[in-house]
Amino acid sequence: MRDGTAHRRRTRLGGALLSALALLTAATGCGGSAESAESTDKTSPSATADRVEPLADPAKPQLPVTVSSSDGKKVTVRAADRIVPLSGSLSEIVFTLGLGDRVVARDITATFAQAEKLPVVTRNHDVSAESVLSLKPDLVLAETTTGPDEAMEQIRDAGIPVLVVGPAQGLDDVGPRIRAVADALGVPADGKRLTQRSEDRIAAVRKAIPAREEHPRVAFLYLRGSASVYLIGGKGSGATSLLEAAGAVDAGAESGLEKDFATITTEALAQAAPDAILVMTKGLESVGGIDGLVKIPGVAQTPAGMERRVVSIEDGVLLNYGPRTDEVLKSIVEQLYGDTK
Numbered sequence: 001m002r003d004g005t006a007h008r009r010r011t012r013l014g015g016a017l018l019s020a021l022a023l024l025t026a027a028t029g030c031g032g033s034a035e036s037a038e039s040t041d042k043t044s045p046s047a048t049a050d051r052v053e054p055l056a057d058p059a060k061p062q063l064p065v066t067v068s069s070s071d072g073k074k075v076t077v078r079a080a081d082r083i084v085p086l087s088g089s090l091s092e093i094v095f096t097l098g099l100g101d102r103v104v105a106r107d108i109t110a111t112f113a114q115a116e117k118l119p120v121v122t123r124n125h126d127v128s129a130e131s132v133l134s135l136k137p138d139l140v141l142a143e144t145t146t147g148p149d150e151a152m153e154q155i156r157d158a159g160i161p162v163l164v165v166g167p168a169q170g171l172d173d174v175g176p177r178i179r180a181v182a183d184a185l186g187v188p189a190d191g192k193r194l195t196q197r198s199e200d201r202i203a204a205v206r207k208a209i210p211a212r213e214e215h216p217r218v219a220f221l222y223l224r225g226s227a228s229v230y231l232i233g234g235k236g237s238g239a240t241s242l243l244e245a246a247g248a249v250d251a252g253a254e255s256g257l258e259k260d261f262a263t264i265t266t267e268a269l270a271q272a273a274p275d276a277i278l279v280m281t282k283g284l285e286s287v288g289g290i291d292g293l294v295k296i297p298g299v300a301q302t303p304a305g306m307e308r309r310v311v312s313i314e315d316g317v318l319l320n321y322g323p324r325t326d327e328v329l330k331s332i333v334e335q336l337y338g339d340t341k
Contacts, residue, residue, distance in 0.1 A: 050314060051113045052323060055194055058098025061186035070144055070180075071164040078161075079138040080185045086127055089168055089320040090141045091115050093181045096323040097190050104135045111316035129154035141165060141181060168321035170241030174198050177322060194323060201326035202245070209247045210337050217251040218243050218311065218336070219274035219304070222261060223283035223293070230287075230296055231261040232268055238319040239278060246332045248276075266298035274304045276336060280315040311335040 064078040083102050085091040088109035094100060095114050106118040108125060121131040129151040132140065140155055140162045156162050163184045165177055175195040182191020220233035220243070233239050233250070234257025240250040251272040252262075262268060277293070287293050290308050299305040311332055317324055 050111060050316070052092050052095045052100075054096055054098040054100065055190055055197075056098075059187045059190045061099070063186040065183065065186050067163065067180070067184045069162070069164045070166045073164075075161050075163050075184070077139055077163070077184050077186070082135065082137045083139050083141065083185075084121065084132055084135065084137040085110070085141040086122070086146045087141075087143045088112070088316050089177070089322050090143070090165060090181060092317075092320060092322050092324060093178055093194075094141070094185070096194060097178075097182055097185065097187060099185060099187070104137060105132065109316055111314070127151040127155075133158055133160070139163065139184065141184070143167065168319065169236070169238055170321065171202065171245055171325065172241070173321045174202070174323075174325055198323050198326065202329060205326050205330045205333060206245055209333055212247065212337075216248045216275040216336055217254070217273060217303075218246075218248045218276045218278050219251040219269070219272045219302075220278045221264065221283070221293075223279060223287050223296075225283075225286035225288065225292065230264040232257065232264050232272065233261055234259050236260040241321075242319075242325075242329060242332060243278070245329055246336060248332075248336060251275075264296060264298065266301070269298035269302050272302070274302050275307075276309040276311055277302075277304045278311045278313070278332070280318055281312050282315045284310065284312050 061080045063080060064076055066074055066076045069075045080099070081102055082104045083094060083099070084105045085094050085103065086107050088107060088111060091103065091106055091110035092112060094103055095112070100114055103115070103118060105121045106115045108120050108122045110118070119131070119135070121128050121135070126148055127146060132155055137160055140160055142152065142162055142164050144164055144167050146152060152162065165180050166173065168177060175198070178195045178198065179188070179191040182188055182194065220237055220239035222231040222233065223229065233252045235253045237252065237260050240253050243250045251274040255268070255272040257268065277299070279293070284290070284293060287296065290310055293310065294300040294305045294308065304310070312335070313328055313331055317328055
């Protein structure tokens with residue numbers, strides 16, 4: 001999924017989904033809402049509150065600093081009073097570092113409560129250079145997949161420092177991404193503090209996972225019913241690390257799907273044979289809840305479909321791999337196994 005608007009989407013899905021959606025640019029729509037699943041279904045809304053938890057007593061940025069960007073450039077940051085993070089994940093990190101009052105705009109994927117009133121500077125996941133520049137930022141934070149390239153060059157040509165942060169693909173990326181942003185903002189000690197907090201919380205969730213001889217097979221499905229997009233995640237979808245941390249098996253990857261995402265087929269689902277299905281909340285809504293999900297060819301014949309066993313996590317946080325990943329992991333664990341206390 002990387003071509004025009006689809007290229008931008010990867011930011012939201014942890015980096016991998018867009019390569020698959022490059023063939024399906026229509027998928028940039030969020031999908032229409034539909035009736036929710038009945039209470040008898042074996043699923044519940046994500047327990048993750050759509051808010052971030054800032055560090056207590058955040059430090060004041062000590063600038064200027066010069067840091068390395070993931071695009072190979074050196075970036076000198078002289079001020080961080082007007083910050084524009086161009087993904088929901090990067091916005092989450094800035095706000096959790098306690099510097100949210102310095103953020104002047106948001107990407108469409110920044111859906112948490114503290115950011116909701118900020119102006120949006122992306123259109124269907126494409127950056128509007130004019131919108132960004134009109135806000136006179138002194139620092140722009142971007143993902144490796146942020147674009148289009150022309151817009152990013154226009155921002156750089158205007159003299160605005162642009163820091164590109166390495167992609168979010170798994171639990172190992174949580175600390176490096178937090179520290180990269182914190183270092184650029186001149187608060188390296190808080191970056192280490194937030195990294196430690198995040199890693200400690202993830203470890204606590206993992207410790208509470210019930211011991212099992214058999215690990216549930218979970219297939220990650222990306223759904224946008226209004227655009228007729230039905231994909232199953234394979235290697236590199238971004239979900240494998242979370243599922244393994246939850247004590248599960250990524251059914252798509254384990255079944256041999258080499259691509260990040262592939263079109264759902266009866267054969268692919270039969271091969272994956274998931275015990276549960278992981279979906280984004282809006283994706284589930286877009287197909288009509290669980291009642292609609294089991295009507296997708298092949299789903300009803302899987303163990304997950306027969307048991308109507310679905311794990312639903314909010315779109316804006318599932319694959320961020322950031323300060324709220326412990327909450328995501330906890331919600332997955334609770335929906336898979338029941339309350340872990």
